[in-house]
Amino acid sequence: MGDTIGAADQVLDDETVRAFVAGQLRREDLDGKSVCVIVPDATRSCPLPLLLGAVHEALHGRAGRVTVLVALGTHAPMSQAQLAKHLGGPYPGFDVRNHEWWEPSALVSLGVIGADRVAELAEGRMRREVDVTLNRAVVEHDVCLVVGPVFPHEVVGFSGGNKYFFPGVAGQEIIDFSHWLGALITSASIIGTRGVTPVRALIHEAAALIPSRRLALCLVVQSGTGALHAASFGTPEEAWAACADISAETHIQYLHAPVRRILSLIPEKYDDMWTGAKGFYKVEPIVADGGQVILYAPHITRISEMHPEIEEIGYHCRDYFVKQWDRFAHHHWGVLAHSTHLRGAGTWDEETGEHGRVTVTLATGIPEDVVRRANLDYLDPAAVDLEALADDPETMVIPQAGEVLFRLR
Template sequence: MLQHQIIAPAGQTLIEDEIRSALFLHLEKQFSGQRVLVLIPDHTRSMPLPFLFRGLTEALRGVRQLDFMVALGTHAPLSEASLNQLVGISAEERRARCAHIGLLNHAWNDPSALVSIGAIEKDEMRQLAGNDWHASLPERVDIRINQAALAYDHILILGPTFPHEVAGFSGGAKYLFPGISGPDMINATHWLGALAGVLKTIGVKDTPVRAMIHAGAQKVRTPITLLAAVVENQALSGLFIGDYRSAWSAAADLSAQRHIRWCDRSYQRVLSCAQPMYDELWTGAKAMYKLEPVVAPGGELIIYAPHLDTVSRVHGKSIYEIGYHTLPYFVQQWDRFKHVPLGVLAHSTHVRGAGNMENGIEKPNIRVTLASKIPAEDCARLNLGYLDPASIHAADWQNREEEGILYVPHAGEILYRRR
């Protein structure tokens, strides 16, 4: 049930006192004497987390134990200094005022940190996948989750909701799967999203992946409350408090209104400027996902990220092994690629975009070019185009939409679609 919602008028954001009052009203006495685990995003998601961290820690002063875990999925763990920075506290505050509060990383690849709570069997997987089912999906998915999820009296999920390339919209129970889950759920959900395709998934509320996420969440016995945020200009324009289904659903509806830009035409060239918070292509590729729908067939999308020098700290070796390719390239040569983690294959197809195979030749719908610190020879190996970022001047790209050129200065969260 949706317990509370506050929504700012279009073009405005919520007042901090309004948000703080909502947190106290619904959280201050609800969890007295309980052990509470709060799941939060890492630095690659926009949200005023330091403000919300302060509000939550004040509202939850009556709990017996309070810990925050970064729902990393397969992202690299944060250092102690980075954890402090994420929630907006100093090292001194961590030792004093916040000494009783745990700041934890999820460890997706540490079997000792995970526990199995069930499985998704072959028949259920077929049902969840529907028309997107493919024999490359695993016949059985072990639903493993960070064992901390079972060690508390209550789980709070605090995170933003945006259009998402794998789940349709981010947020909600996605902070469980893949947020604090084991590799089976991470790989299977991402590959199912790849089979469905970004163009058919992103900005869509009811998707096979969301159904799979909720199927896994049903097996978590710890009670869960969701604080779903909708973020604009680094501030909240909406906050929804309730169970992980209803609060997420309401947040996704508002996200669809605030985070989708409708265009009257397609563009031959798009300069999509990845935000500095994306410090590797694994996340910086959101600059591709959110713009692909408005790139004309045969057109070019440039991921402009002059700060970026890494493909992926965790998965880089596998990505360099296979490069970036369309979905048919992999499924039509499955024996050649079936050893690669499904999550890596999914990322590859998402970055390269839609396309097909003709007489054994890959035919992507658009060209994808990378303008970053990743050198030209690496881009060639990865099957991406290369452009020297120093050759790009923003002024040359602005106000040229009538020419079929689109400039997007803060790409990665707002979805662009054809009207």
């Protein structure tokens, strides 16, 4: 079993964290070994300068070779300036790289999960083989060390652990596949679900094919501050499970009644709507039928840098795609999944068309014509009166939206 420090009602000081990391890595057989350290990008709150500094102190001059691989999934690559700010450092002897998910030569296939096994893991929702492809740096190191936080997550239930391999440093096919499985279950149904969800089961199955030894330093981060409530070290499965239990106490807030209108204030770490949409995912469960979510982010000027096809497809509920699958099956399934996650629950049929459960309104720097063409409502951010909405008894304002999940009791 792995070791865990901290709890939902604690905040760990830096010295305690450094001592924990040093002690855990000291006990591992890492002398002369090559180590791939997998870390999140800047869309996740995490005190990486503290953690990577501790890892560097423990491994520099001891491990034979260390690569730090930034788990982008299919997000945009980080610049050298962004990496320096995000990771801290410098870390002499550490090679820092983005996960080049768009570059076939950066990837390697570990094998295939067969269609029957996929159907079993997916509880019958999908039956198709999937090629398990990920960044070749993972298999070219003796040991892989995941360092990253655990939060409620719209695709898998709770993020973290083996999710840093799939989709974190994976090829697009398995990323799309896992996200569409989550979309079939729906974001509102799976987000914040404890235990091994069907998507988590698929990720565990894929990770078992990795030939390198897998370790994880999983973390529960105090949202908005970057301080740590807890840390757990062990296998990715053990460390993730321990932190998911604490995250469920820390990152989920419960309401007794639904809210008519939500104003989600999207922090600047989300620089497009592809990532900023978390401000919707985390509040959808508490919005009343017929209610509204306003995503307020004047700094966001585009829907997605890396996935422009979302502007053509637009945002739609799950059944819009499922009931017209022949029209949409050729698109990237991860894009379709993102579409359903931001549009939320709804219905579609050929006669009456599409009906969303709630209205999704963007008050961003994205031009009005682009927003409306993408099937979302538009509000000029300059017309948003934050004080008036905060005083409105029918409106709930969520600061630093995107990490804390809101649910009804």
